[in-house]
Amino acid sequence: MAKKARKPAKKAARKPAKKAVKKAVKKPAKKVAKKAAKKPAKKAQPQAMPKPRHGEFMWNELMTRDDERALEFFNKVLGWTHSDWPMGDGKTPYRLVKTPGGGEHGIAGMMKMTEPEFPPQVPPHWMSYIAVDNVDQRAELAKQHGGQLVHGPMDIPNVGRFCIVCDPTGATVAFMTPQGGTA
Numbered sequence: 001m002a003k004k005a006r007k008p009a010k011k012a013a014r015k016p017a018k019k020a021v022k023k024a025v026k027k028p029a030k031k032v033a034k035k036a037a038k039k040p041a042k043k044a045q046p047q048a049m050p051k052p053r054h055g056e057f058m059w060n061e062l063m064t065r066d067d068e069r070a071l072e073f074f075n076k077v078l079g080w081t082h083s084d085w086p087m088g089d090g091k092t093p094y095r096l097v098k099t100p101g102g103g104e105h106g107i108a109g110m111m112k113m114t115e116p117e118f119p120p121q122v123p124p125h126w127m128s129y130i131a132v133d134n135v136d137q138r139a140e141l142a143k144q145h146g147g148q149l150v151h152g153p154m155d156i157p158n159v160g161r162f163c164i165v166c167d168p169t170g171a172t173v174a175f176m177t178p179q180g181g182t183a
Contacts, residue, residue, distance in 0.1 A: 051183035052131035058176060059129040061109040063118065067095060070110060070124075082110065128173055129162065135177040139163045142175075 052058035064070045074080040079100040084093035095110035113122065132138040135153045142165040143149055150172060152163030160178040167173070 051180060052178060054131055054133045054182045056131050057128055058131040058178070059109065060107075061111060061127045061129070062097075062124070063111055063113050063122075063127060064124040065113045065118075066124075067110055067112040071095065082106075087111075127164070129176045130173060131182050132175045132177055133182050135161045135163050135175050138175050139165060142167075 062070060071080075071082055074097070081098050081100070082095045083098070083106075085096055087094050092112050092114060096106035097108040097110055098104075098106050113124065139149050139153055146168035148166040150164040150166050153161055154163070155161050158179060160176050162174050162176040164172055164174045
């Protein structure tokens with residue numbers, strides 16, 4: 001009789017534990033599934049770009065005479081995509097460059113260089129933008145400390161105010177006070 005008592009005891013000890021685990025796993029999963037079925041799916045909300053801090057790099061733009069070739073290159077090499085935004089002249093689009101799965105906010109811009117704004121001797125280049133608290137004051141400070149004002153300051157509607165300066169070593173960079181200010 002001892003043999004018969006052992007087998008049912010072993011089975012009884014194992015089965016309740018397995019059943020309890022299965023119930024514990026299934027029950028919450030069913031509740032979650034029911035709740036999810038009752039609620040409509042939420043649409044992904046666009047994330048606002050954080051305010052750049054004074055002195056930080058905030059944007060980059062590729063200036064090129066062959067924007068189609070550049071777009072093709074970066075698409076094949078990095079998977080970048082773009083959307084076109086009309087420029088003031090109505091002909092030249094501003095290309096907002098995006099990363100795969102990166103959402104609606106771009107990571108950089110791209111502009112076709114045209115004359116007379118860009119004479120033939122100006123080579124294609126990347127322009128970096130640094131966020132500043134007051135672009136007019138920073139442009140004056142740059143001149144006082146050996147820099148040159150190359151362009152601006154001027155407003156870009158719905159974007160901010162910017163200027164391009166050349167530092168004492170000859171390197172150019174843009175200063176930008178974004179429309180919403182700096183953090």
